[in-house]
Amino acid sequence: MSDPTVASPFLGLSQTIRPLPHFSRAILRVGLKDVARASERLDLALPIAACTATGGSAMGALWLGPDEWLLIGEAGLGNGLDWMAGITEKLGDVVCSLVDVSHRQVALEISGERAEIVLAYGCALDLSITAFPVGMCTRTMYHKAEIVLWRKAPDRFHLEVWRSFARYVEALVRQAESEA
Amino acid sequence: MTSSFRTASGGRVDRDRPVNFTFDGKAYVGLHGDTLASALLANGVHLVGRSFKYHRPRGIVGSGADEPNALVGVRRDAARYTPNLLATQVELYDGLAAVSQNRYPSLEYDCMAVNDTLLGRFIPAGFYYKTFMWPKGAWDKLYEPRIRKAAGLGVAPTAPDPDVYTQRYAHADILVIGAGPAGIAAAQQAAASGARVILADDRPAMGGSLLAAADTTVDGEDARAWLRGSLAALAALSNVTMLPRTIAFGYYPHNWIGLAEKLTDHLPYPASGQPRERLWQVRARQVVIAAGSIERPLVFPDNDRPGIMLADAARTYLQEYGVMVGRKAVIVAAHDSAYRVAHELRAAGIEIAAIVDIRSPVPAAQSARDAGLRVLCDAKVEGTRGRLRVSAITITADGKRETLACDTVLMAGGFTPSVHLFSQSRGKLVWDEAIQAYLPGESGEAERSAGACRGRFALSEALADGAEAGRSAARDAGFSPMDLPIPSAQGARACGGGGHIGAVPTGADLSRAKAFVDWQNDVTARDIALAAREGFLSIEHVKRYTTTGMATDQGKLSNINALGIVSNVTGRSIPEIGLTTFRAPYTPVTFGTLAGKARGDLFDPMRVTAIHDWAAEHGAVFEDVGNWKRARYFPRHGEDMHAAVGRECLQVRNQVGIFDASTLGKIEVVGPDAAEFMNRFYVNAWLKLGVGRCRYGVLLREDGFVLDDGVVGRLAPDRFHVTTTTGGAARVLAMMEDYLQTEWSDLKVWLTSTTEQWSVIAVQGPKARAVLAPLVTGIDLSAEAFPHMSIADAQICGVPMRLMRVSFTGELGFEVNVPSGHGRMVWEAIWECGRSNGMLAYGTETMHVLRAEKGFIIIGQETDGTVTPDDAGLGWAIGKAKPDFVGKRSLARPAMIAPDRKQLVGLLTHDAATVLEEGAQITDPLDPRAAIGHVTSAYHSVALGRSIALALVRGGRARMGHTLHVPMPDGAITAEVVQPVFLDPEGARIHV
């Protein structure tokens, strides 16, 4: 259930492309030597392997860089202040940077058997299941917009994009869908 | 209905599906599966165009991408006209309308043919470099327009193209380019290893030479049946992608290959919105180039008449399309392939008047004679006759001159391996003396060539070579090849290397005769000899001076013969002369295909704020700032910008205005060393900035020039909220990361972009506090509790808010940062609350005027990359006690401390109504010829009731009170130099 007060820039949904509800999100930056402590405090194993994501239903952690994780919370947490405060409290004195980016980006789900082709329309990465397995996540480009792409199932991708680019990316994936 | 030159059977055309088409308005009937060329030939039409320079009648020469003559325009409708298409590549569809090019008034009677008959001897290669120089200036007024009109081929489309183009990135373990025998064999082996294979071929039907293979078997099966079976088997594999109608046009670094796939040009009625072409960008671990070979034409006098064509093309027309290219043919032979062609054509009913072989002895001649063919050896070719179609060829053999009547002359000059893509990949080409061709040598990328493109011409050889290439490619891509048997071919006549390069022996005077080397560009053997005579000895010079090889076929037919002629004239071997560079694309690629989806609104990302739609609904006029759309002003009732801005300014000064500042860059700087980082990065001192306080920050490039500015707030001892300009956001963050990651890795601090996290709603004006107060909770907005340059987190309308009390207008002002998903909701709430206070929305133009009245600079307007902080009047911002910050050292360079630097000043025109033009130059009345500065900003100020301007003026601060000139085309405007603050210099209005 999404927070009804959070506006979505997306215009619609289709067989392959579905706007996702609002999530709470944060960017966590921690130096390598403090990662283990942060994981312990958060009760969430921050993935160390490049371009991988971990996490269950409560919170996902996506490796974006060697000291950078995108934390994605459950949908429907309202303004997310409590969520942020909770994480901040858990992290305690761990030397790190935690910044709320819940509204910085929005998410689309691209799914179905045409998902790979729709993405290959604007993403230059090898999206085959061997090269981009389930659980892999990375920043990359979709045409001229930066995105975060996360494969959640063989035929299901989670795509994050900065809010101001949302309509650009949405228009392109819809064209891709119509031409794939 | 059967056309008169169609055989009774054979070929892969569908004889049950006639196709109507027109050429130059005349109706014809072809068959489904025809190309435009094969259909025209089936109707006995050879004359299809006029040449570039001499306007000589020209016919179809080849059967594929190498065609130099048969360029046509194809018109689907007014907006879908495509010039310069090769008739040999245009697939026939019902209703196709093609027209010939470069002729006036018609193909049959072309006035410009005077270039051939009368002027020809006076316009040799490069003639234009030697004349048209008198009188001075006449070139582009008098001569050039005429030359231009005569040049060019087809006519450019005149209306915007309504078709759409699509694109896809793809990854392959092995990309096989060319689906002839070698390519298919390679794809079979590669696919069997489990590798991901893409097989691409430019023709609609895959198979290459196998499509025309008659009397040939592969693995005991008819070759064409084997082909069908093999393709079906490949297509059934999930790891194989088959791309017909797809040309590999460019080989880019790191095995990045561009493919162009035609999707609809062959369809009579493409579905609406169906993309016309698709650009594939393929990254392949390994590439197999199986591009085949190109038949070489022969250079002899008047070798360009319609009806003179490549021998193997004639055979292809027969075997693939069931088309006889004529009734009576003479074959000029320099290669044994001529005999195969002769046998197959004769079997189809074409009379072979003679095989004229320039070689001697010719072992193949005897068996041909035994079969009843007339063969003349050791022959010279003297010329041809026929106005719009060849009617005879004159030869000399055994010392006897003879004119042979015919309607077709076929040239069998041998085959040139197609090494274009290999060369594009920066592989090294090696001259092979035995087969007289350049062949692929050392690779520059992870690729290998197979089959005819590396001189393995015979079918069995090509199949074996392709299979081996497929296996080794699989191995090198990390797969284990299966032990798939190698197909073997029987019955195919070996067509090895050799053949002839350069001009064919002739008794004719080649300084008089026109023996064409480059058909399309009308370059003859004598042109090339002339170039050599004039000292153009490098093959690149010959190419550029004569234009040989620079036509739309990029020298596929001409390059090798041009080399031969230069070799002959200069007495140097071909390897000594070298080779011209092969350049992408292999065949021309549609602009639209390369541009793909980036068109219209999607040409470039259009970034919009959460408040954009509200602004649009309220009539905003937008401007582009970088990728962003920003509301520039909000006109009412047909107001122009001037009126709207005046109204908006006044309302902000007197009441309150609301402004969308969301595009400002925002960076959260967090960590124990955050203050130290800021201290090193910005010119300002940061260590003592209190929590909850803001400061205006200035940032330099390391060369000392102002890069960016913005207000920075301290949220906590270890946390700063940094703002940047709209256009500078990405640049500033990138530069911060650069220093942090590569120079100051000792600092514990991290940067996170929050530009898009926050919608920024500026509420500015005397009533700003009154508007906001009812909406906010958790904060006291009073001047005492929340003075100018404060920052705090609180709530507004029940959502989190980061509030800054800042002013870029000179009025009491707040910037309300709210999570952008709530941006519009909060904006509308403030709007509702503000309306009773006389609030209106203003745009960037009003913001520019308001800040100029206060003398606040705009990066990129008052600064231009050559301005120091002191120039811009920002010297006060520099933390004087700091030993270092980015750019500090550069400020001490001689030029940066020169006394006559341009400094920011205000200008007041003597005539208060005159608004200066931004960018206007400024002179000292004592020296009107030298500019001493320029106007950076100029507006009409409603608040002041007069014009104002900011300017950068040499030594400006020492000129206070002086009168300067602003020269305009209609005379100089006088203005007085003043301090760059026009309104409320004490700042009383801000601190309320």
Added chain:
Amino acid sequence: MQRFSALSLFRHGLGRHQGWKPQWRQASPKPTYDAIIVGGGGHGLGAAYYLAKVHGIRNVAVLEKGWIGGGNTGRNTTIIRSNYLFDESARLYDHAVKMWEGLSKELNYNVMFSQRGVMMLAHNVHDIQSFKRHIHANRINGVDNEWLTPEAAKAYCPPLNIDPKVRYPVLGAALQRRGGTARHDAVAWGYARAADALGVDIIENCEVTGIRRDASGAVSGVETTRGLIASRRIGVSAAGHSSVIMDMAGVRLPLESYPLQALVSEPVKPVFPCVVMSNTIHAYMSQSDKGELVIGAGTDVYTSYTQRGGLHIATHTLEAICELFPQFRRMRMLRNWGGIVDVTPDRSPIIAKTPVPGLYINCGWGTGGFKATPGAAHLFAHTIARDEPHPINASFTMERFRDGFMIDEAAAAAVAH
């Protein structure tokens, strides 16, 4: 030198053109020259010509590692203009344009200088401000440049799309009518022929492999693939390879070499009457006499000597071309190639003496060297002959970077806000 004219062409035509002689000799290196120019492009050949013509220094060799005119001279999109902002640049480039106007006659070689006008498009408010600043500055410097409304721009170039609803609409244009194009190969050949006639040796296939210096540190000659050649004056005019050559003399430059791509369409009948440039969306186009649409693409982001770049650079350019001129979307790219452009920190050139006595450098022209060819050659010859710069190139030193006297046209024009 055989005189070129309509009459001589006619006379030789009667003789089936058998009487034409080589336009320049295939010279072999002599042991010693009074001056050596390294680099046989338009700038180098021109410098040799002006050394001989203006300064009477005729014992000159031009050393070219490949074939003359084969570098950036033969790879550029031939745009010529002089509407630069700063006084120094405007003087430099307008010096060149004035020389272009008489060059065919000067060389007796038709370099096809065509003053078709160069139109630069403004797409946003910042562009308008910047272009107007240029126009005002140019007027004071006597350089023609005028502002056009979108409608006037379209009248000047009918294929231009001025629909206000496109992504980056055309808000106006700056037009320099004296700007235009020329035939790049002819410039190299024309200078070669004219220099050769004055005694200059043009030596192709001669790669410089070392620079010799005497005990005092001054240059004494060059080592080449064709042997040692002595000279007390060496002018380096090697464009993208400037760093490589100067390194041989121990001189390090503020220079980086990048790939720059260009492309042409198939030839069509005249449809595009002028030169159009859009710096904002990266598109530059004209139509050649042969009918090809000649399109300049951007530089790749990394330094390279490969003379090729990525496909994405060409596609990016064609995106812009198709938006500005949508009727050309069905046209086709015929050839795409790359050159190596040498770029200084302020994107302005260096024409100057170096710290090494007798060694002179002309480099750093970035993407715009062709337009300056006659002017740069003339000034470089002056600098070599007199061992001091001409007043026009006096500011274009190496030392300006050290001292902060930048001539930064790009910074002044391209900063967005």
Added chain:
Amino acid sequence: MLIIDCPYCGARPELEFSYGGQAHIARPQHPADLCDEDWNGYLYVRDNPKGVHAERWRHIHGCARFFNALRDTRTDHFLATYKVGEPAPKVSRP
């Protein structure tokens, strides 16, 4: 489109990267102590070799890390990539 082997993420297309010029040019500890000539060397003078070039790249649209690379500017082939702070690996210079 170069394929660049990010030391963190592996082989990625060039469009995810930004170029950072010559590598191993450290910002002077005390710029004020430098003469104009030396500061000029730091700011502007570059190797620009035709051959192996040590250069900086940033995987800006990936892990966002700066790293260094050795690339042959005659072929554009990479010989090595390595993390900031690591010395340039020894490669056989062709």
